[in-house]
Amino acid sequence: MKLTSFTDYALRLLMYVAVNDDRLVSIREVSEVFDISRNHLMKIVHELGKGGYLKTVRGKNGGFRLGMAAKDINLGRLVRYTEDDLNVVECFDESNPNCKIISQCMLAGVLQLALSSFFEVLDGHNLDDLIGGLCFPEYKQIKLEDKSV
Amino acid sequence: MKLTSFTDYALRLLMYVAVNDDRLVSIREVSEVFDISRNHLMKIVHELGKGGYLKTVRGKNGGFRLGMAAKDINLGRLVRYTEDDLNVVECFDESNPNCKIISQCMLAGVLQLALSSFFEVLDGHNLDDLIGGLCFPEYKQIKLEDKSV
Numbered sequence: 001m002k003l004t005s006f007t008d009y010a011l012r013l014l015m016y017v018a019v020n021d022d023r024l025v026s027i028r029e030v031s032e033v034f035d036i037s038r039n040h041l042m043k044i045v046h047e048l049g050k051g052g053y054l055k056t057v058r059g060k061n062g063g064f065r066l067g068m069a070a071k072d073i074n075l076g077r078l079v080r081y082t083e084d085d086l087n088v089v090e091c092f093d094e095s096n097p098n099c100k101i102i103s104q105c106m107l108a109g110v111l112q113l114a115l116s117s118f119f120e121v122l123d124g125h126n127l128d129d130l131i132g133g134l135c136f137p138e139y140k141q142i143k144l145e146d147k148s149v
Numbered sequence: 150m151k152l153t154s155f156t157d158y159a160l161r162l163l164m165y166v167a168v169n170d171d172r173l174v175s176i177r178e179v180s181e182v183f184d185i186s187r188n189h190l191m192k193i194v195h196e197l198g199k200g201g202y203l204k205t206v207r208g209k210n211g212g213f214r215l216g217m218a219a220k221d222i223n224l225g226r227l228v229r230y231t232e233d234d235l236n237v238v239e240c241f242d243e244s245n246p247n248c249k250i251i252s253q254c255m256l257a258g259v260l261q262l263a264l265s266s267f268f269e270v271l272d273g274h275n276l277d278d279l280i281g282g283l284c285f286p287e288y289k290q291i292k293l294e295d296k297s298v
Contacts, residue, residue, distance in 0.1 A: 114268070
């Protein structure tokens with residue numbers, strides 16, 4: 001039972017950007033703070049940009065910031081957006097021909113209820129709820145520490 | 150957001166065994182009905198046997214049946230048993246060193262609530278709830294149909 005690493009990293013990235021809301025954040029920076037590959041982050045930033053969650057500024061001193069207020073980023077809507085596959089089991093996918101009992105089976109119904117219940121909790125929270133009291137080490141400090149290792 | 154195929158197939162296998170509760174069921178049979186590999190099913194039957202969900206009878210005419218009444222097989226407990234990893238995101242795993250904000254982060258708390266809510270729904274259902282009105286084609290009929298193809 002797992003969310004994709006795409007969702008996991010998207011959530012962490014948005015939390016970091018939300019905390020550093022007085023400036024643009026770079027992919028390099030997030031990559032160093034969370035030890036996530038830049039390639040993976042580029043895809044995530046692109047998707048979050050498409051969804052309006054991030055606004056990117058191109059150029060040498062470019063970067064990205066939140067595309068909307070943290071309190072307006074609902075976690076349920078966000079995770080539905082970042083998860084490309086909400087078929088908890090194979091037979092949620094109606095094009096799947098591998099199950100001969102699909103028409104009478106009550107398993108999908110129960111799991112659908114459980115999934116709805118999972119998202120109901122997320123629907124009740126927004127990004128702003130996650131960052132209260134959260135602080136990251138200053139990015140420059142991290143770089144200095146790295147050099148001293 | 151996915152349960153493992155192990156859980157998916159374990160649930161289907163148990164539903165099939167529960168419906169055919171007047172006789173022993175074989176791995177070959179389940180493999181043909183659901184088009185799941187025998188190797189995969191052998192591991193599942195072994196694990197479900199260890200957990201008391203199945204009772205196996207060895208020998209030429211052997212097979213397996215439910216190890217307890219279908220109404221006593223709680224879906225929440227079963228899925229917690231069949232899912233080997235309930236770390237919805239990386240940072241649920243306390244030994245994971247990849248996140249620098251783990252001590253202050255409220256993400257894991259919200260996701261844990263959501264996961265609990267998912268399991269609460271499953272906790273309210275048992276295997277017997279899934280099989281009302283469920284019927285599988287007779288196994289012999291399936292074999293005859295296969296021959297005529």
